[in-house]
Amino acid sequence: MAKAKTYYFCRECGYQSSGWLGRCPECGKWNTFDEEVVQSVAHATPQAKGRGQVASLPKRIQDVESNATQRWTTRCDELDRVLGGGIVPGSLLLLGGEPGIGKSTLLLQTALVMSHVRILYVSGEESEEQIKMRADRIAGTGKPEECYVVSETVMERIFEHIDAVKPQLVIVDSIQTVTTETVESGAGSISQIRECTTQLQRYAKESNVPVLLVGHITKDGTLAGPKVMEHIVDAVLQFEGDRNYGFRILRALKNRFGSTAEIGIFEMRGNGLCEVSNPSALLLSHRDEQLSGAAVAATLEGVRPMFVEVQSLVSSAVYGTPQRNANGFDMRRMNMLLAVLEKRCGFKLGAKDVFLNMAGGLRVSDPALDLAVACSILSSNVDIAVSPRYCFAAEVGLSGEVRPVSRIGSRVGEAARLGFERIFISKYDTRNLGNERQGIEVVAVGVIEEAFRALFS
Numbered sequence: 047m048a049k050a051k052t053y054y055f056c057r058e059c060g061y062q063s064s065g066w067l068g069r070c071p072e073c074g075k076w077n078t079f080d081e082e083v084v085q086s087v088a089h090a091t092p093q094a095k096g097r098g099q100v101a102s103l104p105k106r107i108q109d110v111e112s113n114a115t116q117r118w119t120t121r122c123d124e125l126d127r128v129l130g131g132g133i134v135p136g137s138l139l140l141l142g143g144e145p146g147i148g149k150s151t152l153l154l155q156t157a158l159v160m161s162h163v164r165i166l167y168v169s170g171e172e173s174e175e176q177i178k179m180r181a182d183r184i185a186g187t188g189k190p191e192e193c194y195v196v197s198e199t200v201m202e203r204i205f206e207h208i209d210a211v212k213p214q215l216v217i218v219d220s221i222q223t224v225t226t227e228t229v230e231s232g233a234g235s236i237s238q239i240r241e242c243t244t245q246l247q248r249y250a251k252e253s254n255v256p257v258l259l260v261g262h263i264t265k266d267g268t269l270a271g272p273k274v275m276e277h278i279v280d281a282v283l284q285f286e287g288d289r290n291y292g293f294r295i296l297r298a299l300k301n302r303f304g305s306t307a308e309i310g311i312f313e314m315r316g317n318g319l320c321e322v323s324n325p326s327a328l329l330l331s332h333r334d335e336q337l338s339g340a341a342v343a344a345t346l347e348g349v350r351p352m353f354v355e356v357q358s359l360v361s362s363a364v365y366g367t368p369q370r371n372a373n374g375f376d377m378r379r380m381n382m383l384l385a386v387l388e389k390r391c392g393f394k395l396g397a398k399d400v401f402l403n404m405a406g407g408l409r410v411s412d413p414a415l416d417l418a419v420a421c422s423i424l425s426s427n428v429d430i431a432v433s434p435r436y437c438f439a440a441e442v443g444l445s446g447e448v449r450p451v452s453r454i455g456s457r458v459g460e461a462a463r464l465g466f467e468r469i470f471i472s473k474y475d476t477r478n479l480g481n482e483r484q485g486i487e488v489v490a491v492g493v494i495e496e497a498f499r500a501l502f503s
Contacts, residue, residue, distance in 0.1 A: 054079040055236040060272035073273075082231045118215075118256070121159045124312060124321045125152075127348070128283060128296050130304015133215070136254040137303065138247050138278065140221075142261040142269045143285035148294055148312070148319055149260050152285065153217050155184050155318050157193050164192040166213035170199040170223030170233075184318035199233065201226040201242050205249070213255065218246065220260035222270060234262075239271040243278050276300065286409075287314075293406060294319065308348035326353040326464060330405075336433065339426030343418030344439035344457040344469065345410050351453075351460040353437060355405040356415065358422040363399050374404030375419065376411060383420050383442060390446035391495055393427060414451040416442035417470060420494060421501060430502055435467040438497075440475075446494045450475040455482045462486040470497050 054063045057080055061072040069076050117132030126132050133139070143149045150172075157165045158181060169177055177195045194211050198204050201224055208216065218224060222234040224242045231237050243259070250257045259279070262270040269276060276282050280302045287294040296310040311322040330342060330353055339358045344351060356375075363369065372380045380402055387393045400423060404410055418438035425432045439457045441449040451457075454475040459482035461469045466486055473490035491497045 052081060052083055053237075054081055055272065057236060057271075058273050060236060060240060060274040080236065082235050082237055118160075118163065120156050122156060122321065123323070124296065124310030125156065127308050127350075128298050128301075128304075128310045129281065130301060130308075133256050134280070134303045135256055136250050137256045137280040138243075138250045138259070139256065139281045139283065140259045140261050140269070140276070140279040141283045141285060142263050144263060144267075147285050147287055148314055149285050150219050151180065151184070152296075152312070152319055153219060153258060153260065154180060157215075157217060158184065160215070161191045161193075163214045164212070165194065165215045165217065166208060166211050167193065167195045167217045167219070168204055168207070169195065169197050169219045171220060173197050183316075199223050199225060201245055205245075208249070215256055215258070216246075216250075217258045218260065220262060221246075221275075222262045234270070236272045239275055243275050247278050287407065293322070293325075293408075295408070305348060308350070326351075326460070330355055330434075336431035338429045338431045339422055340434070341418040341422040341425065341432045342434065342437040342466070343410075343412075343415045344437050344461055345412040345414055346451075346453055346457065347412075349453070349456070351456045353461070353464065354408055354410060354415075356418045356422045357403045357405055358419070358426045359399075359401040360395065360423060360426040361399050363397055368397060369399040369401070371400075372402040374407065374409045375402055375415070379416075380419065382444070383416060384423070386442060386444060386446055386494070387420060387423065391498070393424065395423070395427065398427070412451075413441040413449075414439045414457070416440065417448060417494070417497060421470075421497065424498060424502075428502065432501060433467070435465070436470065436501075437461050437466045437468075438470045440470065440472045440491070442494055448472045448491050448494060448497065450478075454478050455480060458482040458486065458488065470500070 054066050056070040056072065056078045058075045058078045059070065059073040061070050063079065066079050070078055115134055117134055119132045120126055141149055154167065157167055174195050174197055196207050198207065221239060221242060225233045225238050226241050226245065229237050229241050246257050264270050281298060282300040284297050284299050285294060292313050294312040294314055298306045298308065300306065311325045312319040313322050341356050343354055343356050345354055370381060384395050384400060388395050402419065417440040420442055421432060421438060439451055439454065441451055443449050450472040454471060455478060458469055458479060462485040468487045468489055470489045470491060473492045476490045489500055
């Protein structure tokens with residue numbers, strides 16, 4: 047039997063050292079080394095034999111045959127949008143999220159509706175009976191014909207089940223619970239996660255069978271395990287949301303086969319996750335009375351326009367030091383906009399508390415929110431309401447100019463479709479508008495003072 051050795055691994059980048067180090071020489075992080083007992087195995091397992099032994103020769107790039115890859119639809123429009131049109135055969139996908147957010151529900155629901163594909167669902171956290179209980183709860187979403195489930199945590203046994211079932215899609219829930227006999231360390235350790243992910247990647251590439259992995263996240267919101275795991279997989283999907291809201295957002299942090307700008311929105315219900323095809327109608331609050339501090343922004347997620355309500359509260363600082371807080375918006379960008387309002391527009395906000403919130407628990411980073419944020423803050427400061435039939439789509443520069451944003455035609459057209467009466471945009475964007483402005487009044491402004499005068503004059 048091989049002798050067990052103790053190594054130290056960096057949890058950020060996976061760097062291996064024979065002794066503990068305070069600072070990782072690879073990534074430069076401090077206090078990231080964890081001790082693990084690793085046993086080197088000289089012989090390969092039966093499941094690993096024959097893999098990775100295909101001879102390859104260098105080719106000129108013009109001699110490489112390129113065939114159009116046929117993606118597999120998951121029959122879930124929101125998931126297909128995030129993936130770039132569907133699942134690419136032979137790809138390795140990683141889905142991360144907080145405990146209880148709905149990762150297992152999303153993948154099991156996807157497996158149930160993909161009745162045209164033979165699927166093997168491997169669970170290391172639940173028994174077959176528990177999986178069946180959840181499947182019965184969401185059984186209305188599909189009628190599975192060839193969906194196989196197994197509760198297993200040993201990688202060598204998983205490959206035996208794969209050889210027996212011959213699946214067209216493999217789901218592993220979760221990678222932190224899977225171990226391999228070639229590494230003598232506990233489940234969830236850096237060496238185990240790295241080795242198991244590498245074996246699944248080798249299987250996916252050689253068999254052309256896509257593999258979906260579920261990954262846990264740490265307290266700071268990052269994926270647990272070595273950072274090298276995110277480099278191995280083809281796509282990293284993040285499933286996030288607030289438990290106080292029913293909405294769940296699926297976004298791609300990495301995608302080798304598509305864009306990372308698209309998001310998918312779901313609503314958690316008693317019978318599973320339901321797709322939200324029109325998120326603007328749910329994210330906008332339906333107010334009977336006009337209240338100050340609220341403005342609607344026309345943002346863009348990928349190629350889909352989406353409208354969110356920006357809420358602000360400005361009040362006098364009670365304890366001397368003004369407070370700044372932003373939920374769903376970049377705190378540094380809010381401070382920049384406050385400085386622009388005070389320096390360029392003359393509004394004294396330095397001695398006041400400013401609180402900013404994106405309604406619905408959404409997190410948005412589109413620069414087109416700048417004008418809506420500025421108008422929302424000013425509305426709360428002067429206690430004058432902005433009409434809920436107005437919306438904004440423009441970026442604000444440091445000199446107070448209103449800058450153009452991308453795909454303004456899609457934003458204006460969607461605003462007209464949702465029944466908005468006026469939309470405030472940059473005057474430099476008017477040249478990019480065609481028939482989209484029909485049914486809505488377009489207010490073109492060059493500096494931020496012009497927007498204020500049009501709103502509160």
